[in-house]
Amino acid sequence: MTTTWRTAAVALTDRADALRQTIRERVVPVELVLPRRPEDVHADVTITDIGSVQVSSVRANPATVHRTTRLAGADDEPVLFISLQKSGESTVVQDGRGAVLRPGSIACYDTRRPYTLLFERGVDTHFFRVPLRDIALPDEVVQQAVARVLGPGGAVSGIAVDYLTRLAETRTQLDTTAAHLLAAPSLELIRAVLTAESDRPALAAGPLHGTLGLRVLAHMRDHLADPDLSPASVARAHHISVRHLYATLARHGIGFGDWVRTERLDACRRELSRTPPATETIAALAQRWGFKSPAHFSRAFKAAYGMSPREWRAQVPRAHR
Numbered sequence: 001m002t003t004t005w006r007t008a009a010v011a012l013t014d015r016a017d018a019l020r021q022t023i024r025e026r027v028v029p030v031e032l033v034l035p036r037r038p039e040d041v042h043a044d045v046t047i048t049d050i051g052s053v054q055v056s057s058v059r060a061n062p063a064t065v066h067r068t069t070r071l072a073g074a075d076d077e078p079v080l081f082i083s084l085q086k087s088g089e090s091t092v093v094q095d096g097r098g099a100v101l102r103p104g105s106i107a108c109y110d111t112r113r114p115y116t117l118l119f120e121r122g123v124d125t126h127f128f129r130v131p132l133r134d135i136a137l138p139d140e141v142v143q144q145a146v147a148r149v150l151g152p153g154g155a156v157s158g159i160a161v162d163y164l165t166r167l168a169e170t171r172t173q174l175d176t177t178a179a180h181l182l183a184a185p186s187l188e189l190i191r192a193v194l195t196a197e198s199d200r201p202a203l204a205a206g207p208l209h210g211t212l213g214l215r216v217l218a219h220m221r222d223h224l225a226d227p228d229l230s231p232a233s234v235a236r237a238h239h240i241s242v243r244h245l246y247a248t249l250a251r252h253g254i255g256f257g258d259w260v261r262t263e264r265l266d267a268c269r270r271e272l273s274r275t276p277p278a279t280e281t282i283a284a285l286a287q288r289w290g291f292k293s294p295a296h297f298s299r300a301f302k303a304a305y306g307m308s309p310r311e312w313r314a315q316v317p318r319a320h321r
Contacts, residue, residue, distance in 0.1 A: 051183025065117035
């Protein structure tokens with residue numbers, strides 16, 4: 001279920017109080033410091049529940065968020081938040097540490113203890129709220145991870161950034177069944193991010209194993225255009241055997257060769273559908289997306305879409321005209 005709230009729909013003099021009430025009741029009780037002039041208070045808030053995971057996307061003018069000692073002590077259901085920076089810059093402060101977030105980085109914070117969020121130039125952030133009981137990790141592991149910059153370069157946090165970004169941007173398209181199915185892997189990935197930061201590596205074994213499929217698919221997607229992409233190269237990148245790789249993909253209902261071919265064909269189809277058409281030859285396009293033989297690409301494309309790549313490209317301008 002998704003709800004959207006905008007200050008533009010509220011009387012100018014009521015905007016600040018209405019925004020504070022929305023965040024307090026729908027997201028988390030905090031003290032929200034906003035611009036003094038009512039005309040400077042602007043915010044768009046979209047909130048979606050995906051099982052026990054709540055995703056809130058906020059675009060707003062500069063603001064400061066305080067979770068005070070009093071509010072932290074009064075909360076009946078402690079939660080963990082993950083901030084994913086979309087654009088601009090923000091700072092997460094907790095436990096004497098400060099994490100400066102830039103686009104594509106994440107940081108987490110725990111509502112059981114005070115924290116401050118600084119948005120000096122405005123807010124453009126996705127917030128993921130997860131009950132700590134669902135994280136099911138020792139307190140010391142959570143405390144070690146808060147207010148630290150995570151991703152996009154980390155082995156686990158980098159995958160989390162890609163996954164959480166896609167989840168936030170497509171969540172309004174999810175039906176109830178799809179949202180329910182995504183709740184569990186989302187929790188596992190967040191758990192893996194936290195344990196990867198821990199100085200107790202044994203704790204990370206379970207979550208890392210649980211997210212191996214997501215990490216493998218993200219790697220394959222990132223290297224889709226590499227003509228040397230192979231089961232051996234993917235297995236080597238994840239320090240597993242090829243046999244283990246096949247078993248991991250099979251649990252997701254995926255065959256390596258079929259998946260790579262389908263994804264590459266779809267990428268080529270999208271490029272052939274561009275308007276105006278690109279000047280790149282079809283043979284060059286096929287090679288750029290990892291097809292070593294133009295003839296093989298043409299046969300595979302026609303089998304998938306019912307016409308040759310040349311015929312597909314030719315029909316697009318006519319359809320637009």
